[in-house]
Amino acid sequence: MIPITVTKETYAEPVAACSAVGIFEGEDAKNLPEDIPSGVIDELKGLMQKKQFTGKLKELRSFTLDSFHHALVVVGLGKRQEYTLERMRKAVAKAAIFARSVKAPSLAFNFHLKDVDPFSLTTRAQEATVAALLALYRFDKYKTEGKERARMKKLVLFAQARDRPAIAEGARTAQPIAEAVMNARDMGNTPANILGPADFEEYARKRAKSNRLRFSVLSTRDLKRKGMDLLVAVGKASKEGPRMIKIEYIPSRKTRGMKKIALVGKGVTFDSGGLNIKPTQWMDYMKSDMCGGADVVEVVVAAKRLGLPHHITGIIPLAENVIGGDAMRPGDVVKGYGGKTVEIMNTDAEGRLILADAVAWAEDAKPDLIIDIATLTGSSIGHLGYEGSPVLGTAEKALEVLEQAGLDTHERIWKMPIWKEFEELIKSDIADLRNLSKPTGREAGVITGGLFMKQFIKKTPWIHIDIGNMSWFPEARDYIPKQASGWGVRLLILFLERFK
Numbered sequence: 131m132i133p134i135t136v137t138k139e140t141y142a143e144p145v146a147a148c149s150a151v152g153i154f155e156g157e158d159a160k161n162l163p164e165d166i167p168s169g170v171i172d173e174l175k176g177l178m179q180k181k182q183f184t185g186k187l188k189e190l191r192s193f194t195l196d197s198f199h200h201a202l203v204v205v206g207l208g209k210r211q212e213y214t215l216e217r218m219r220k221a222v223a224k225a226a227i228f229a230r231s232v233k234a235p236s237l238a239f240n241f242h243l244k245d246v247d248p249f250s251l252t253t254r255a256q257e258a259t260v261a262a263l264l265a266l267y268r269f270d271k272y273k274t275e276g277k278e279r280a281r282m283k284k285l286v287l288f289a290q291a292r293d294r295p296a297i298a299e300g301a302r303t304a305q306p307i308a309e310a311v312m313n314a315r316d317m318g319n320t321p322a323n324i325l326g327p328a329d330f331e332e333y334a335r336k337r338a339k340s341n342r343l344r345f346s347v348l349s350t351r352d353l354k355r356k357g358m359d360l361l362v363a364v365g366k367a368s369k370e371g372p373r374m375i376k377i378e379y380i381p382s383r384k385t386r387g388m389k390k391i392a393l394v395g396k397g398v399t400f401d402s403g404g405l406n407i408k409p410t411q412w413m414d415y416m417k418s419d420m421c422g423g424a425d426v427v428e429v430v431v432a433a434k435r436l437g438l439p440h441h442i443t444g445i446i447p448l449a450e451n452v453i454g455g456d457a458m459r460p461g462d463v464v465k466g467y468g469g470k471t472v473e474i475m476n477t478d479a480e481g482r483l484i485l486a487d488a489v490a491w492a493e494d495a496k497p498d499l500i501i502d503i504a505t506l507t508g509s510s511i512g513h514l515g516y517e518g519s520p521v522l523g524t525a526e527k528a529l530e531v532l533e534q535a536g537l538d539t540h541e542r543i544w545k546m547p548i549w550k551e552f553e554e555l556i557k558s559d560i561a562d563l564r565n566l567s568k569p570t571g572r573e574a575g576v577i578t579g580g581l582f583m584k585q586f587i588k589k590t591p592w593i594h595i596d597i598g599n600m601s602w603f604p605e606a607r608d609y610i611p612k613q614a615s616g617w618g619v620r621l622l623i624l625f626l627e628r629f630k
């Protein structure tokens with residue numbers, strides 16, 4: 131993790147190789163910090179008169195000063211009345227990506243000093259730091275040439291003397307959050323020949339151990355003994371058998387509002403589609419079909435490091451959905467944990483199968499709330515593009531908290547209806563359920579995918595988050611790189627912080 135320091139705002143003596151300062155659209159350059167050299171202010175005024183710089187969001191101008199090794203960067207923040215946490219994150223990301231492009235080893239910025247209602251200075255500092263760290267993320271572990279050599283070595287947050295403790299606190303809490311997102315990205319980006327079910331288990335075990343969290347595994351044999359045949363059916367054609375892992379955080383102090391929350395994450399380490407094999411253009415990135423599971427591991431670790439107030443149990447069913455003599459077939463009928471039978475209509479709708487066993491097992495521990503997060507459907511892209519995740523569930527109160535957490539982290543969610551009629555679409559002619567909607571499989575894909583899990587939960591309030599669209603970005607966007615995004619980690623952390 132890049133070290134972070136908090137220091138007084140100064141431009142007379144550079145504290146970083148690159149210093150970034152924000153200016154609102156249409157505002158006078160004389161509003162910039164006093165000790166910015168007058169040469170820069172004059173030049174900027176000139177540019178603004180000629181409308182060559184207006185302060186529009188993410189507009190960037192760099193100035194070279196004698197006293198700086200690299201640059202003083204002025205970044206547009208857009209209109210003052212439209213400034214939000216997300217706009218601040220975008221401005222920070224813009225500065226960070228610029229600093230990296232000029233190989234600056236350190237970056238200082240002041241964007242968090244501008245008010246954003248109703249957020250505290252600590253929250254603003256935290257979110258600015260998270261955005262900088264996430265914007266600087268790079269996955270080049272498997273390159274032997276062209277690795278980024280000049281890595282950023284220091285981030286500096288500007289502060290007035292009296293604000294230092296608040297800003298330092300934000301910089302401190304930012305680190306476990308950013309680390310959780312970046313680890314989840316690493317896992318999503320790691321190829322399936324390197325991260326199979328056994329490697330995932332090993333990784334999670336190490337994370338649990340180094341953070342002193344409880345950890346346990348149900349092996350393939352355990353799954354069979356318990357009657358978790360859906361998970362077994364999905365994973366049995368792979369050389370690395372299916373398994374279910376559990377990583378658990380119990381707060382050291384029991385507080386009054388403490389809830390027991392089960393987080394269930396889909397962990398398909400590679401999804402070929404099975405016998406209903408996927409077309410070529412949809413298969414290469416299926417190494418990322420475990421992103422929900424990665425999110426869950428990292429959120430539980432972050433919960434411990436941040437000391438969140440709830441008892442959180444992460445459950446991840448792990449399997450590789452491939453083809454072999456032992457593979458499940460379309461038309462097979464398989465019994466899930468708890469006894470319900472499922473007719474497998476399509477072997478590529480495997481996520482809901484493994485999650486059904488997982489949520490049913492999660493309920494045994496009598497949680498107050500179950501949340502599952504999964505790269506469940508391609509239809510999520512059809513619904514919301516790359517702007518937010520469709521969700522559904524029965525936990526009304528928790529959904530409201532999640533929705534607000536989504537707005538504040540900009541990992542937004544959109545609630546889908548769970549009308550009774552949708553459940554008719556997943557009734558099988560010969561078994562209790564089918565894993566694809568009728569008649570064609572295209573009807574209400576996101577909703578029926580989620581409602582399938584509901585059939586395995588007896589009474590616990592539940593939420594399903596479909597990150598099929600958001601887990602993998604075809605193009606980079608501000609502080610989110612191309613490919614695995616780590617989407618959902620920040621959303622769940624803030625939810626757990628706020629849920630009462």
Ligand SMILES: [Zn+2]
Nearest residue numbers: 401478479480
């Ligand atoms: Zn699939």
